Amino acid sequence: EDKVVQSPLSLVVHEGDTVTLNCSYEVTNFRSLLWYKQEKKAPTFLFMLTSSGIEKKSGRLSSILDKKELSSILNITATQTGDSAIYLCAVGTSGTYKYIFGTGTRLKVLA
Amino acid sequence: NAGVTQTPKFQVLKTGQSMTLQCAQDMNHEYMSWYRQDPGMGLRLIHYSVGAGITDQGEVPNGYNVSRSTTEDFPLRLLSAAPSQTSVYFCASGKGHSNQPQHFGDGTRLSIL
Numbered sequence: 450e451d452k453v454v455q456s457p458l459s460l461v462v463h464e465g466d467t468v469t470l471n472c473s474y475e476v477t478n479f480r481s482l483l484w485y486k487q488e489k490k491a492p493t494f495l496f497m498l499t500s501s502g503i504e505k506k507s508g509r510l511s512s513i514l515d516k517k518e519l520s521s522i523l524n525i526t527a528t529q530t531g532d533s534a535i536y537l538c539a540v541g542t543s544g545t546y547k548y549i550f551g552t553g554t555r556l557k558v559l560a
Numbered sequence: 561n562a563g564v565t566q567t568p569k570f571q572v573l574k575t576g577q578s579m580t581l582q583c584a585q586d587m588n589h590e591y592m593s594w595y596r597q598d599p600g601m602g603l604r605l606i607h608y609s610v611g612a613g614i615t616d617q618g619e620v621p622n623g624y625n626v627s628r629s630t631t632e633d634f635p636l637r638l639l640s641a642a643p644s645q646t647s648v649y650f651c652a653s654g655k656g657h658s659n660q661p662q663h664f665g666d667g668t669r670l671s672i673l
Contacts, residue, residue: 491664552602
């Protein structure tokens with residue numbers, strides 16, 4: 450059975466801290482790994498990582514895919530209160546074209 | 561530039577009632593899917609479609625029906641609502657066969673009494 454596991458489940462930090470969120474997966478026919486940020490409503494896309502693109506960076510956020518360890522990390526440096534959200538990891542599979550989501554990490558950044 | 565539109569935003573039903581959650585996208589995406597989100601459970605796939613006339617089951621399909629008669633629309637039907645179906649429902653669309661991310665609607669918050 451395909452599975453995506455995120456850790457930690459929740460995290461409280463202070464502004465300016467650096468956080469690392471983890472995502473590990475066990476799926477057949479891995480195609481891609483995606484990170485989303487969810488605040489009040491719909492998840493919004495952050496990064497997609499594939500075999501041909503294992504590292505992405507945008508401002509204070511960066512992500513790396515480790516295909517050997519079947520995992521990915523999402524780093525956020527110099528956190529701000531606006532980073533408070535649920536961060537979701539999803540893995541896309543080829544063949545069936547399904548996306549399997551993890552349970553998410555709830556991040557709270559205190560001023 | 562609407563993206564993915566879900567209606568209604570909120571709905572309260574009584575046990576045993578049926579209803580349809582609507583989802584429409586204007587990006588000509590082949591792939592569309594329905595998820596439910598419950599506290600501590602992340603997003604769980606209910607049904608998905610890789611094109612008009614093609615649907616398949618996800619992780620939690622029981623109690624739900626879907627159809628895909630057009631590229632734009634992918635309605636989700638609750639046949640006989642149960643309290644266990646109280647959840648937030650998200651519709652998403654994507655280009656499917658290519659490595660492109662999904663785009664999500666704003667969700668429908670559904671309560672079954």
